[in-house]
């Protein structure tokens with residue numbers, strides 16, 4: 049396993065569309081639930097344990113069995129009740145596949161797979177394993193919204209990054225958990241939901257003026 | 263990364279690379295893809311007004327579509343719709359997460375998806391105009407996204423803009439100095455702007471424009487016509 | 498305490514539904530309620546004791562045969578309590594099988610996670626093509642002025658052989674971030690309603706923190722988050738009522 053390859057895959061500067069998504073943070077800010085660094089911390093922790101865990105498990109699983117990408121994709125559909133979030137995940141999956149194709153030879157993963165499925169398949173094509181795929185997914189689930197928080201609220205970037213550093217051990221634990229379940233049947237994979245992320249995404253999709261795609 | 267360009271060490275993990283013969287951006291349609299022109303420039307310089315003028319001028323002779331990158335999602339797209347210069351299915355708005363320049367330069371994926379979707383739903387196109395959100399003088403388009411770029415500045419900020427330079431002014435394939443009708447009002451000297459632009463840009467063309475006076479943006483439309491003609495061999 | 502209960506509803510061949518099996522034991526006691534006329538049979542869980550408590554292992558099986566129409570409610574909220582320290586988590590497992598042309602409506606009172614509880618609710622619903630369910634679960638995080646106990650809900654609804662909706666929710670001190678702005682945002686009540694089958698309503702925002710969303714498969718999910726259970730009811734109850742008024746399929 050190449051650590052440097054993992055860094056390439058998990059880098060926020062990877063041109064895969066992530067910069068335009070706030071991971072639900074823009075909606076939470078508008079609802080008045082996130083105002084300061086503390087609130088961002090609570091948001092990120094909850095997102096990591098829910099969406100982050102599910103993404104990590106599906107990325108690990110897609111990495112371990114790239115041929116099962118369609119079943120895994122349907123599994124994520126069943127775990128994503130919000131149509132706006134399904135669209136956002138598929139848009140990011142498509143963008144990630146585009147970036148991946150330029151870097152590695154990808155097997156078939158469909159035109160617009162869910163983002164975690166795309167991530168797992170890319171990881172496999174890059175010679176990485178399920179644990180690395182899971183780390184990249186769990187880390188991405190919080191680093192994106194953290195950067196959106198800096199942009200939306202003008203928060204101190206050092207303070208926000210210290211939140212990410214504080215979450216690192218939890219990211220590792222979640223990724224290890226996710227990777228340990230990579231071979232489970234799709235129905236048995238984690239399904240931790242976050243009601244406010246679903247509801248917020250549906251509200252957000254109706255706004256006339258918004259800065260982020262989701 | 264291409265196989266012929268690097269060597270694998272004996273202890274390297276097994277991995278794969280794309281076939282260097284396959285362009286990862288292969289268009290969905292066989293045949294030539296549309297000419298893509300980026301239109302960038304500072305806030306309010308007249309990018310959307312130029313896009314609207316070009317749609318009016320070229321809409322009848324070219325199959326065209328527009329992608330907008332606004333700070334506020336759909337503002338520019340809405341303007342184009344309200345003004346009826348193009349049907350709604352020919353306009354896509356891309357969200358840019360507070361950073362229009364990221365979406366046109368560093369991470370162009372959402373724009374590429376939008377262009378591809380337009381070509382997939384509308385069939386082959388001759389021209390796609392990609393308008394950037396208003397940004398600063400350093401914002402330029404990635405060559406992975408567009409073929410040629412136009413940078414639009416206006417005279418309203420005074421005649422110093424070309425002298426200040428910046429990648430937009432210096433390297434754009436066409437520099438448009440817009441709102442010349444306002445020059446007397448703000449005391450901008452067009453000949454100074456012309457001289458500075460030449461100094462910065464060498465052989466690259468610069469045109470002066472007033473969209474109030476020239477609703478068809480004639481010099482810009484002609485420049486585009488020439489590009490399209492040069493690209494598609496006359497049948 | 499271990500206990501099981503079972504309901505089997507069948508079409509009676511005259512446009513109505515009869516209960517072929519209605520068997521319960523404390524604390525899962527069952528009563529047939531409501532009018533004996535009309536196509537629909539209603540059963541209430543009448544509850545034998547406060548609970549579940551740590552160590553309890555409860556199971557409820559529901560089955561609706563082709564064309565049967567079954568509604569299950571409860572007379573009072575379920576109050577998950579701490580029970581004996583060190584005992585394993587309490588557990589309520591519900592399994593439902595819904596045949597083609599059958600409708601099951603699960604409309605219980607809320608589950609309340611009392612401080613110190615440790616409870617797991619596992620629900621597996623299997624609906625054949627052409628069957629319908631209305632599946633409601635409300636959760637209140639702690640009684641008045643007390644912190645929430647630990648509750649983990651785990652739901653799978655399958656329709657026509659594919660998983661339609663798969664959802665877990667964890668609240669309480671062992672669930673990091675559950676009260677953060679991504680999950681419940683400090684709210685104390687959350688409710689969900691899954692509609693599966695034919696004749697689905699349009700997606701809608703339900704006001705406040707509530708939305709009715711179109712699932713990827715043939716179903717919808719309404720989710721509501723509120724400061725208290727009244728806000729959740731205000732968003733979700735109307736959907737349950739409307740559904741009730743739908744005419745029986747011919």
Ligand SMILES: Nc1nc2c(ncn2[C@@H]2O[C@H](COP(=O)(O)OP(=O)(O)OP(=O)(O)O)[C@@H](O)[C@H]2O)c(=O)[nH]1
Nearest residue numbers: 304305306307308309310311395396441472473474
């Ligand atoms: N006087 C004058 N006004 C113009 C001209 N061109 C555009 N405008 C006006 O300038 C204003 C801004 O024009 P837009 O086309 O919206 O500018 P933009 O560059 O798209 O702005 P952003 O997308 O917000 O960065 C509008 O009120 C236009 O009507 C011109 O040639 N002369």
Ligand SMILES: [Mg+2]
Nearest residue numbers: 309310338396
């Ligand atoms: Mg504009």
